Amino acid sequence: MRIGIIGAGIGGLTAAILLERLGHSVEVLEKRHVLKQEGVGLGIGENAIHALERYDIAADIKRDGNILIEAQLRDANDTYLNRVIFNKAGEDNITIQRSSLHNILRYHYKGNVRLIKEVVKITDFDAGIIKTTDGTSNQYDLVIAADGLHSQVRRQMFPGSEAKYQGYTCFRGTSVNPGLNDKTALEYWDARGRFGIVPLRDNEVYWFLCINALERDTEFRNYNLKKLKRYFEEFPHAVTNVLDNTVGEPLHHDIYDIEPLKTFVKGRVVLLGDAAHAATPNMGQGASQAIEDAVCLANQLEQYPLKEALANYDRLSVPHTKKVILKSRKIGKAAQSESRVFIRLRNALVKRMPEKLLNQQTDFLNKRKL
Structure with missing residues (x-):
């Protein structure tokens, strides 16, 4: 078959690799002028690594990534609440720089x-006919x-399926030499905001922080690293240390998801990854679900x-x-609540x-049939 893939992100490139290997003629269309992946680190769950095990891609991801064992939940006083354990299904949970993952996929x-x-x-x-901004049409x-x-494409398939703002904004960055355990992620919950620290390889970490805000809030749009340090200066040492060792200015974006769709297919067109099921990043499954989509689609077409x-x-x-x-x-x-009463109850329950x-x-993440 002649297959056209719209988007050269993680899901699009993974699908391109697998379908190309099945002998299909694959063409990837990308709106950007340069194929450069912006972003910091990301997690690839054991569910996605398992899905890729029959391909040499998984080995390359493990080679360039860091194996994460657990994620600890703590409050802003650094009190331990509980932890999520990875590798439950016998496969590695990997953290990796987004650019490294993109380079691996582009290589394959x-x-x-x-x-x-x-x-x-x-x-x-x-x-299967598409039209691009330069006026040309292609059939696949x-x-x-x-x-x-x-x-x-989703918005054309399903009018009203626009992304919905979820009430909080996010900053992300990379920190070097923070001196943290490279197998343990940390997440701090407080009424003022939420701060996550995720180890990468080579003594780097990526971090994220989420603050309740209006959509496209001008106050936070003008925030820089200096202002973020001041905002979180009363958080535990691990947080202030990570911010002190941050390289460059952080990335900033509001948090959205979409309402679940009833189908991802219309005629010869199929949605994949965030285009099909964009979720908030609270489960760290964005890349993993896109990879699983690609594997599932390739398996069925095979x-x-x-x-x-x-x-x-x-x-x-x-x-x-x-x-x-x-x-x-x-x-x-639950994590973004500003209610002191709710926070006390939530933390006590989690603990x-x-x-x-x-x-x-x-x-359930490890039980998807592909």
């Missing part, structure tokens, strides 16, 4: 990435829309004719990713919850 994809090719419209879903046997959170393969992909993906969206949203609402019970909340 041997085909063409056509830059400055922004798709503005699917002119015929049943025929299958169109995979991996064009992200604000997907043009075994079944196109129409049946897309129906299977839909059946295996829609209910699972809906659960990720809703659970991630629920975690965010008293048996570790096994807390970890069962994410067991």
Whole structure:
């Protein structure tokens, strides 16, 4: 088949690699002028690593990444609340620089990435015809829309499926030599905000902080590292130390998700990754779900004719990713609460919850059928 993939992000490139290896003619369309991945670190869950085990991509990710064992939850007084344990399914949970992952994927994809090719419209879903901003049209046997959170294709397929702001804004950065345990992630919860620290390899960490704010809040849009240090100066030493050792200025973006869709397929067009099921980052599953989508779609296309393969992909993906969206949203609402009464109750509950019970909340991530 001739396959067009819209978007050269993690999901799009993973799909391109796997489908190319199945013998399909694959073309990736990317709206950016330069194929450079902006961002800091990210996590790749054991569910995604397991999905990639039959491919040499997993080995490269493990080589360039850091194995994470646990994530500890703490309050702003540095009191230990509980922890989430990784490697529960016998596979590694990896953290890696986004640019490193993108380089690995680009290395494994041997085909063409056509830059400055922004798709503005699917002119015929049943025929797989797309139109780009330069006025040209292309026809494919299958169109995979991996064009992200604000997907043009999704909004055309399902009017009203725009991304929805979730009430908080996020800053992210990279810190060097903070002297932390490289197997343990830390997350601090407080009414003033939430601060996460995630180890990478080579004594680096990526960090994120979430603060309740209006959408496109001008106050926080003008925040720099100096102001963030002042905002979090009363947080535990691990937080202030990470900020003190941050390289450059942090990235800033508001947090969105979408309402779960009932289907990812229309004619010869299929949604993948954030375009299909963008969730808040509270479960750290954005990259992992996109990778699983790509593996699932490739598996179905390897075994079944196109129409049946897309129906299977839909059946295996829609209910699972809906659960990720809703659970991630629920975690965010609880973690971002500014109510002192709720915070005391929440922290007491988390602290008293048996570790096994807390970890069962994410067991479903390792049970997606592909």
